[in-house]
Structure formats: structure tokens, C-alpha cells
Amino acid sequence: MQQNLRGLFESALDDEPLPPPGDPVEEAMTRGRRIRRRRGLLIGGTATAVITATTVALNLALAPAAPPPQVSMAAMLMPPASATCTWPVQDNASKVAVFLTDTITVGEINTLGEALWRDPAVRDVQFESRYEAYEKFKKLWADSPDFVASVTVDNLPQSYRVELAQPSGYRDFAARVRSRPGVQDLVGESCPGPSK
Numbered sequence: 001m002q003q004n005l006r007g008l009f010e011s012a013l014d015d016e017p018l019p020p021p022g023d024p025v026e027e028a029m030t031r032g033r034r035i036r037r038r039r040g041l042l043i044g045g046t047a048t049a050v051i052t053a054t055t056v057a058l059n060l061a062l063a064p065a066a067p068p069p070q071v072s073m074a075a076m077l078m079p080p081a082s083a084t085c086t087w088p089v090q091d092n093a094s095k096v097a098v099f100l101t102d103t104i105t106v107g108e109i110n111t112l113g114e115a116l117w118r119d120p121a122v123r124d125v126q127f128e129s130r131y132e133a134y135e136k137f138k139k140l141w142a143d144s145p146d147f148v149a150s151v152t153v154d155n156l157p158q159s160y161r162v163e164l165a166q167p168s169g170y171r172d173f174a175a176r177v178r179s180r181p182g183v184q185d186l187v188g189e190s191c192p193g194p195s196k
Helices: 002-014 024-062 073-077 106-118 130-140 145-149 167-178
Strands: 086-089 095-100 122-128 159-164 183-190
Touching: 095 106, 095 167, 106 122, 106 159, 106 167, 122 130, 159 167, 167 183
Parallel strands: none
Antiparallel strands: 086 183, 095 159, 095 183, 122 159
């Protein structure tokens, strides 16, 4: 960049007519014009550099922040973590939330419910409609009214809430259920002690 400016300075000075030899006043005036022109170009170049640097700095400073992390459906619908319970778990879940897709049909819901009841690993099955999920969601997030106001009944999925007979059977149960039509996700919860 410095070479480009030097070239511009030289070409600007080359355009000046040379004074006749021996005229010291004219030579001084020409040198003065050259100095003023160099200063002007130097100031203009500096101003351009400052403006460019400021623009870059402002763009970096004012760049939109990363969007806030999205709260997963499981986080919205699962109870707040207690000291004794953890979720999601990969092994040994005592309770499982089986979230259903938006496109699941009534027939698929019924077939899945029957399969869950027949599964030997299952102790209890409860179906949770969108409306029931929304009512639970409002209670769980009562301390965040803006968040509650941003969610509608249609944003929440239907689900089956399953209690397993043996927490150690969760991995096999999840493998059987995860691939069934209409199942969107499974979230296991582990709570030590007897299941309620």
C-alpha cells in the first residue's frame, strides 16, 4: 500500500510544471505547492485508513450475537432436575418420555400405545396430549412468563410417558421403540429409589 501511495505522490508531482531556472521565488512556491499536495494526500490516505479501521471495528463490535440456544423439547417438558434425578440418561432409566412426530396418525398413536403396554419392560404408560403438555409446560416455566408466552399448544408434541419395571432394561427398550413409526425422540430419566 505504501508503494501505491508513493507512486501517487510522484505522479502528482510530475504534473507540476517546472519553473524557469534561476527564479528562486517561483521554485519556493512550487515546492510549497508540492508539500501542501503531499500533506493533503497523506491526510486523505490517513483519513481513509482510519475510516476503514473504524468501519471494520464497528462491524465486528456490532455483529449480531449468536442466537440464544434453543431449548429442546425435552427440556421444556421434563420436570426441573432434582438432586436425585438426572436426564437425559443413556442407561438405567426409570422413566421415559416418548415424544411423537407432528405427522403421526391416530392409528399410529394407538398402535404404539398398544405396543408399549405389551412390552415386558414397561410397568405403566400414560398418553400426554398437546394440551396436557402445554398445561404442564406453563406450570414448569411459571417463573419465565415471556418464555411461556412465546410457546403455543401447537409447538408441543404429544408423548407417551412410560415407567419401566427395571431401569436396567432402558437401553433395550429404547432400541425397540426408537425406530417405530411416529416416534420423534426418547428421553430417559433416572431417579434412584422406588418409582412413583
